[in-house]
Amino acid sequence: MSETHYPDLERSRVRRLPERASRERAEVHAILDEGLVCHVGFATERGPVVIPTLYARDGERLYLHGSPASRMLRSLSRGIPVCITVTHVDGLVLARSAFHHSMNYRSAVLFGTAREVDDLAEKRRALERIVEHVVPGRTPDTRGPNEFEEKYTRVLAVEIDEASAKVRRAGPKDDDADLSLPHWAGVIPLRLAPGEPLPDDGLAPGISAPPYAERYRRPGW
Amino acid sequence: MSETHYPDLERSRVRRLPERASRERAEVHAILDEGLVCHVGFATERGPVVIPTLYARDGERLYLHGSPASRMLRSLSRGIPVCITVTHVDGLVLARSAFHHSMNYRSAVLFGTAREVDDLAEKRRALERIVEHVVPGRTPDTRGPNEFEEKYTRVLAVEIDEASAKVRRAGPKDDDADLSLPHWAGVIPLRLAPGEPLPDDGLAPGISAPPYAERYRRPGW
Numbered sequence: 001m002s003e004t005h006y007p008d009l010e011r012s013r014v015r016r017l018p019e020r021a022s023r024e025r026a027e028v029h030a031i032l033d034e035g036l037v038c039h040v041g042f043a044t045e046r047g048p049v050v051i052p053t054l055y056a057r058d059g060e061r062l063y064l065h066g067s068p069a070s071r072m073l074r075s076l077s078r079g080i081p082v083c084i085t086v087t088h089v090d091g092l093v094l095a096r097s098a099f100h101h102s103m104n105y106r107s108a109v110l111f112g113t114a115r116e117v118d119d120l121a122e123k124r125r126a127l128e129r130i131v132e133h134v135v136p137g138r139t140p141d142t143r144g145p146n147e148f149e150e151k152y153t154r155v156l157a158v159e160i161d162e163a164s165a166k167v168r169r170a171g172p173k174d175d176d177a178d179l180s181l182p183h184w185a186g187v188i189p190l191r192l193a194p195g196e197p198l199p200d201d202g203l204a205p206g207i208s209a210p211p212y213a214e215r216y217r218r219p220g221w
Numbered sequence: 222m223s224e225t226h227y228p229d230l231e232r233s234r235v236r237r238l239p240e241r242a243s244r245e246r247a248e249v250h251a252i253l254d255e256g257l258v259c260h261v262g263f264a265t266e267r268g269p270v271v272i273p274t275l276y277a278r279d280g281e282r283l284y285l286h287g288s289p290a291s292r293m294l295r296s297l298s299r300g301i302p303v304c305i306t307v308t309h310v311d312g313l314v315l316a317r318s319a320f321h322h323s324m325n326y327r328s329a330v331l332f333g334t335a336r337e338v339d340d341l342a343e344k345r346r347a348l349e350r351i352v353e354h355v356v357p358g359r360t361p362d363t364r365g366p367n368e369f370e371e372k373y374t375r376v377l378a379v380e381i382d383e384a385s386a387k388v389r390r391a392g393p394k395d396d397d398a399d400l401s402l403p404h405w406a407g408v409i410p411l412r413l414a415p416g417e418p419l420p421d422d423g424l425a426p427g428i429s430a431p432p433y434a435e436r437y438r439r440p441g442w
Contacts, residue, residue: 127319
């Protein structure tokens with residue numbers, strides 16, 4: 001097993017436009033670490049299901065969490081294969097021809113099998129990781145989970161068996177014959193942008209928005 | 222079949238926090254129409270796969286497109302069941318307790334079966350719909366697809382058999398006992414924001430960014 005790259009297995013091979021594909025661990029990790037929501041795909045008796053959920057990465061492992069009533073977590077805790085995808089939309093690519101319109105994006109597609117986290121110490125670590133993944137710096141500024149809350153939360157760990165990243169980051173690629181057409185071409189950049197934090201009603205007096213909320217940013221921004 | 226709601230079938234029933242769930246067609250449509258990327262889940266011999274891709278809605282039908290070499294499109298064109306999910310991240314919900322941290326979001330989960338679009342007139346309509354979905358107003362300002370490009374693009378149609386929306390749009394829900402804790406609580410709003418359009422090198426002289434690029438917006442913004 002390579003330390004820097006995921007194995008090149010058939011299932012996760014990117015066939016289309018392979019010049020945009022990578023099995024480099026660092027590239028997959030960067031996409032995961034910037035993302036907030038992953039899309040989890042798993043098989044059910046009635047067909048595939050894809051559910052969005054928060055997550056956190058810990059090395060080559062992803063943690064998911066939720067209520068014990070969550071059908072997704074119950075299904076996954078049986079140890080069935082799972083595919084987890086994280087996608088960033090970075091821009092819309094407007095070419096002179098309709099055909100060459102495209103999107104700049106970064107996506108990571110992971111394959112693995114989930115296991116339920118029962119060990120309390122690991123569960124605590126996982127839950128803290130998820131809070132810190134979503135809002136870095138938040139943990140010391142919260143009331144930590146009590147015994148009931150820890151029991152009530154279901155945590156799953158997915159070890160990454162295979163993964164690949166796919167990236168497009170370029171302007172339009174028009175045919176030479178189209179370059180002189182009178183149509184604007186270029187990229188409309190897009191990014192997930194934070195707004196002004198909205199304080200909850202009934203905050204204790206004198207509490208203003210902390211820097212991690214006032215200047216919220218994802219890794220890589 | 223209800224005109225306003227999707228059927229309440231077991232597979233697409235939202236079990237967790239059902240107060241956030243809806244089968245209303247108008248709500249599902251609004252989430253789809255604002256989205257840019259959907260996550261398509263389908264079964265393969267080696268397990269489930271989830272792939273991000275552009276799309277467009279036409280009534281109760283979604284169009285997907287891509288290269289004939291796309292493994293996803295080839296798999297789906299065999300008429301296998303598919304689950305398609307579109308998610309908007311609207312904000313991070315910071316509660317006083319770690320346990321009640323949450324996310325404001327809107328997601329739509331659809332189930333259906335794909336068919337390949339062979340009819341040239343439908344294919345043209347679908348491709349135009351996809352361009353117009355991504356950049357409304359763009360079509361008249363492009364060179365339309367030629368015969369080769371139409372042939373080279375594979376288009377799939379997915380009729381929506383079942384669907385549900387799930388929405389959280391609220392501040393933190395802390396326990397009463399936590400309300401006086403000295404932690405900031407509230408929402409960090411997030412939205413996909415467009416930047417200044419970046420013109421391609423070699424634009425024909427005198428072509429400035431058109432209004433649909435300069436003031437890019439999604440329906441619902």
